[in-house]
Amino acid sequence: xxxxxxxxxxxxxxASGGFAGQNSTPTTPDGSIAxxxxxxxxxxxxxxxxxxxxxxxxxxxxxxxVLTPTGTKxxxxxxxxxxxxxxxxxxxxxxxxxxxxxxxxTLFDIYxxxxxxxxxxxxxxxxxxxxxxDRDTVEAIDSFAYPITNDAxxxxxxxxxxxxxxxxxxxxxxxxxxxxxxxxxxxxxxLNHLLRMFLVDRDGKIRNIYGLGLIDPRLxxxxxxxxxxxxxxx
Amino acid sequence: MKRRQFGALAxxxxxxxxPLRALADETCQSPYMPKITxxxxxxxxxxxxxxxxxxxxxxxxxxxxxxxxxxxGQVINSLSIGGRNEAHHAGFSADRRYLWAGxxxxxxxxxxxxHSDPANPVLHKTIDTFVKDADGPVGPHTFxxxxxxxxxxxxxxxxxxxxxxxxxxxxxxGDFVETxxxxxxxxxxxxxxxxxxVADGFGYDVRALIxxxxxxxxxxxxxxxYMMDFGQMLGDSEAMKRFGSTIVQWDLHTRQPKxxxxxxxxxxxxxxxxxxxANYAFSTTALTSQLWLIHEDDAGEWQAKAVADIGDxxxxxxxxxxxxxADDQTLWINTFLDGMTRLFDVSDPHxxxxxxxxxxxxxxxMVSQSWDxxxxxFTSSLLANWDKKGADDQQYLKAFTWNGSxxxxxxxxxxxxxxxxxxxxxxxxxxxxxxx
Numbered sequence: 141x142x143x144x145x146x147x148x149x150x151x152x153x154x155a156s157g158g159f160a161g162q163n164s165t166p167t168t169p170d171g172s173i174a175x176x177x178x179x180x181x182x183x184x185x186x187x188x189x190x191x192x193x194x195x196x197x198x199x200x201x202x203x204x205x206v207l208t209p210t211g212t213k214x215x216x217x218x219x220x221x222x223x224x225x226x227x228x229x230x231x232x233x234x235x236x237x238x239x240x241x242x243x244x245x246t247l248f249d250i251y252x253x254x255x256x257x258x259x260x261x262x263x264x265x266x267x268x269x270x271x272x273x274d275r276d277t278v279e280a281i282d283s284f285a286y287p288i289t290n291d292a293x294x295x296x297x298x299x300x301x302x303x304x305x306x307x308x309x310x311x312x313x314x315x316x317x318x319x320x321x322x323x324x325x326x327x328x329x330x331l332n333h334l335l336r337m338f339l340v341d342r343d344g345k346i347r348n349i350y351g352l353g354l355i356d357p358r359l360x361x362x363x364x365x366x367x368x369x370x371x372x373x374x
Numbered sequence: 375m376k377r378r379q380f381g382a383l384a385x386x387x388x389x390x391x392x393p394l395r396a397l398a399d400e401t402c403q404s405p406y407m408p409k410i411t412x413x414x415x416x417x418x419x420x421x422x423x424x425x426x427x428x429x430x431x432x433x434x435x436x437x438x439x440x441x442x443x444x445x446x447g448q449v450i451n452s453l454s455i456g457g458r459n460e461a462h463h464a465g466f467s468a469d470r471r472y473l474w475a476g477x478x479x480x481x482x483x484x485x486x487x488x489h490s491d492p493a494n495p496v497l498h499k500t501i502d503t504f505v506k507d508a509d510g511p512v513g514p515h516t517f518x519x520x521x522x523x524x525x526x527x528x529x530x531x532x533x534x535x536x537x538x539x540x541x542x543x544x545x546x547x548g549d550f551v552e553t554x555x556x557x558x559x560x561x562x563x564x565x566x567x568x569x570x571x572v573a574d575g576f577g578y579d580v581r582a583l584i585x586x587x588x589x590x591x592x593x594x595x596x597x598x599x600y601m602m603d604f605g606q607m608l609g610d611s612e613a614m615k616r617f618g619s620t621i622v623q624w625d626l627h628t629r630q631p632k633x634x635x636x637x638x639x640x641x642x643x644x645x646x647x648x649x650x651x652a653n654y655a656f657s658t659t660a661l662t663s664q665l666w667l668i669h670e671d672d673a674g675e676w677q678a679k680a681v682a683d684i685g686d687x688x689x690x691x692x693x694x695x696x697x698x699x700a701d702d703q704t705l706w707i708n709t710f711l712d713g714m715t716r717l718f719d720v721s722d723p724h725x726x727x728x729x730x731x732x733x734x735x736x737x738x739x740m741v742s743q744s745w746d747x748x749x750x751x752f753t754s755s756l757l758a759n760w761d762k763k764g765a766d767d768q769q770y771l772k773a774f775t776w777n778g779s780x781x782x783x784x785x786x787x788x789x790x791x792x793x794x795x796x797x798x799x800x801x802x803x804x805x806x807x808x809x810x
Contacts, residue, residue, distance in 0.1 A: 182585060183585065183587075184585050184586055185585075185586055185587035185588075187627075188625060188627060188628050192628070193625075193627075193628035193629070193630060196543065196551050196552045197551070198522065198523065198545055198551055199545050199547070199549060319522050319545075319546050319547070321469045321471065323808055323809070332809075334408075334468070334469050334521075336521060336522065338522075346522075349520075349521045349522035349523065350521060351406050351468060351521030351522075352406070353405060353406060353584040353585070354521065354584065359627065
């Protein structure tokens with residue numbers, strides 16, 4: 141697959157000047173998946189060469205019952221099994237530009253750009269779980285997921301599971317297992333949280349944790365590529 | 375859907391609430407952590423027990439700093455942890471819910487819950503297996519928060535109790551993740567020695583500049599020295615050779631060492647500025663009494679150079695803790711042996727100038743400042759066997775206000791009079807951090 145990805149990226153970069161070419165500074169190793177993304181102003185470094193380092197085995201990702209946009213109950217472990225996953229926690233009413241919107245816009249960038257490396261679809265996925273099940277009902281996440289579930293080019297992109305849970309009790313072991321902190325007050329509109337995204341490998345192990353200052357698609361996709369090299373896919 | 379579309383969606387649904395964020399040595403915390411940019415409510419002081427004094431145990435002491443509080447300036451909680459461990463440094467987890475505190479002698483790590491009731495921390499968990507977990511490092515020192523993880527510098531090793539050591543990562547839950555040994559001359563681990571630097575493998579502090587993907591570590595000395603009587607060590611020429619002389623630049627993301635700089639005289643604390651274009655860090659050397667700048671040059675390469683003397687280096691005043699203001703313009707530097715604090719104008723980091731000095735006590739170690747720089751706190755203890763003897767062994771918390779030209783006394787607590795012990799590291803707390 142590596143050769144195919146490199147060929148595809150090479151064609152894109154030649155045809156368009158490349159996403160990375162939007163910035164005059166070399167930002168990513170040639171031919172890497174991360175080269176799909178420009179360097180953000182807040183990330184003034186070149187990502188490492190994929191596979192030149194090893195990601196720690198931090199802890200196992202937790203299991204738990206989740207609901208899909210169609211209301212189907214699934215085990216989170218089944219959804220995570222077999223693919224490299226970028227797992228994020230958001231709530232749909234979040235209005236902080238450095239919170240959920242930042243996470244979701246980064247995920248959309250990764251989702252949209254993945255069609256430039258279509259072979260990723262068999263190996264990589266996005267998983268977004270609401271930590272506000274009271275308001276983020278099945279209907280709400282179905283509406284939110286509309287641009288994805290009705291994307292005519294979805295088959296060329298990586299999968300994206302938008303999920304919620306039945307209630308707080310179902311959510312708690314998932315939040316606790318990942319270590320996603322959410323402070324709830326008497327005001328249901330206020331959900332203070334630390335922005336976190338998690339890289340989970342095919343075996344369900346958390347291999348990296350990203351917070352504010354690390355939500356860089358180049359860095360995350362470099363880690364994804366490193367895992368694909370580690371497991372022999374690339 | 376691109377950023378613009380999602381932005382419109384989010385704006386339409388705009389409500390209050392968002393990530394836990396800055397609401398203060400507050401100025402020198404991990405950049406991944408929520409900051410107290412208002413008034414600190416409490417100061418937690420990791421305190422060494424003294425045999426025959428009170429219960430003799432190490433303890434986490436909480437002092438009330440709330441404006442208008444009837445107990446402001448008083449100890450409102452003292453949590454003993456059951457023994458003496460050479461209590462030293464401590465650091466919050468990235469979510470600032472837990473305060474990790476280490477014992478340099480016993481290698482035990484105590485994790486305090488500070489979020490459930492910030493006025494009354496409780497012991498949440500104790501890690502007794504640090505040396506075994508990490509396969510050899512001894513002396514857990516700096517606790518530097520990463521998202522979901524704690525990066526711990528060690529000072530020594532269980533092989534020869536010298537200075538060769540490692541960085542050790544744990545999960546926020548207190549489970550061991552990985553050990554990263556410091557580069558040595560025999561095993562550089564891919565790092566480059568700059569200008570003939572000899573990688574000693576020693577450790578002390580760790581700090582990171584996320585925006586540049588740069589992590590720096592400094593180098594002190596091993597268990598055989600930090601547990602030795604200070605006077606005896608000074609007279610032992612072989613012991614005095616066993617101090618670190620390097621700062622290592624790491625790739626923060628991959629944890630790979632990139633460069634080893636020659637910084638003679640035991641570089642200790644490392645502080646990065648906060649400014650968006652500030653690509654440098656300060657450190658001070660204990661034995662040579664110099665202020666060092668580790669900086670990115672015009673070619674994008676990181677370099678290290680001495681930029682100022684601290685006091686009279688020939689008198690070895692022993693620089694210890696430092697605190698950089700949130701606006702990156704000034705730097706407080708304490709020197710232990712003369713009990714002085716000095717304020718440097720570091721607005722030109724390449725040419726710092728001392729602009730103020732004051733004797734705090736017979737000895738001084740730690741300094742912490744509020745985010746606005748108006749409140750400065752000092753504590754006294756360095757190491758149990760390095761603190762002064764007799765009447766010069768003053769142990770305290772002293773609070774001052776900085777009015778722009780001088781330190782004005784606010785309140786002070788005598789930790790011996792209170793039967794508490796030796797006051798060491800300070801960290802600020804606030805209930806504001808945990809309210810939605």
